[in-house]
Amino acid sequence: MRQKYTWKQRRRLSDPIEEHAAFGDTESKVALSGHPLHAMMVAFPISLAVCTLGADAMYWFSAEEFWPRVALWTSGLAFLIGIVAGATGTVELLIAPGIRIRSASWTHFILAVMLLSVLGLNWGFRLPDHVAAVLPFGLLISALAAVMTGITGWHGGKLVFDYRIGTQAGPEG
Numbered sequence: 001m002r003q004k005y006t007w008k009q010r011r012r013l014s015d016p017i018e019e020h021a022a023f024g025d026t027e028s029k030v031a032l033s034g035h036p037l038h039a040m041m042v043a044f045p046i047s048l049a050v051c052t053l054g055a056d057a058m059y060w061f062s063a064e065e066f067w068p069r070v071a072l073w074t075s076g077l078a079f080l081i082g083i084v085a086g087a088t089g090t091v092e093l094l095i096a097p098g099i100r101i102r103s104a105s106w107t108h109f110i111l112a113v114m115l116l117s118v119l120g121l122n123w124g125f126r127l128p129d130h131v132a133a134v135l136p137f138g139l140l141i142s143a144l145a146a147v148m149t150g151i152t153g154w155h156g157g158k159l160v161f162d163y164r165i166g167t168q169a170g171p172e173g
């Protein structure tokens with residue numbers, strides 16, 4: 001015969017923290033002496049994406065052909081270093097049980113993959129003719145990339161500072 005549970009017992013049975021012993025196992029595994037590689041690397045795509053927008057804006061104001069060349073390099077490096085940073089984050093997401101189980105980690109993953117697609121588009125769009133590509137579409141893609149970088153970066157910070165993802169447990173666990 002099937003055992004009957006009271007509402008209170010059923011609520012306790014579906015408590016994810018009790019069900020998953022490794023819920024608190026959020027410590028970074030892809031790290032150098034305890035410092036997460038992902039956190040160290042994301043500064044580069046973030047700053048390079050903002051620099052690309054800056055270089056496009058400078059070309060709009062000055063018509064100097066130096067700026068589209070800057071934007072070609074910054075957009076390419078933002079994409080390539082972003083891919084490597086994303087790979088370190090993805091390994092972290094898949095191997096750390098306390099990171100993998102939190103829906104916020106997957107939200108960050110989805111935001112980041114959308115961002116990386118836009119960073120790739122921003123670079124690829126400039127490859128055939130990096131000067132002609134800037135106005136208006138290069139500039140518009142750069143503006144979109146900068147906004148998406150802000151959202152993804154803010155959300156990454158939320159993972160660390162609100163959910164303590166990637167951090168070590170204190171002495172009391």
Ligand code: HEM
Nearest residue numbers: 036038039042086089090093109112152153156157160166
């Ligand atoms: C592509 C897949 C990605 C995954 C799976 C991922 C996953 C993670 C994880 C698990 C953390 C928590 C810290 C850690 O364990 O290292 C984190 C933090 C963070 N992520 Fe990502 N991430 C990805 C891509 C990106 C990209 C492209 C950016 C660039 C905007 C980014 C920005 C951040 C930031 C700013 C933090 C907070 C770092 C800190 O303040 O310590 N992430 N990410």
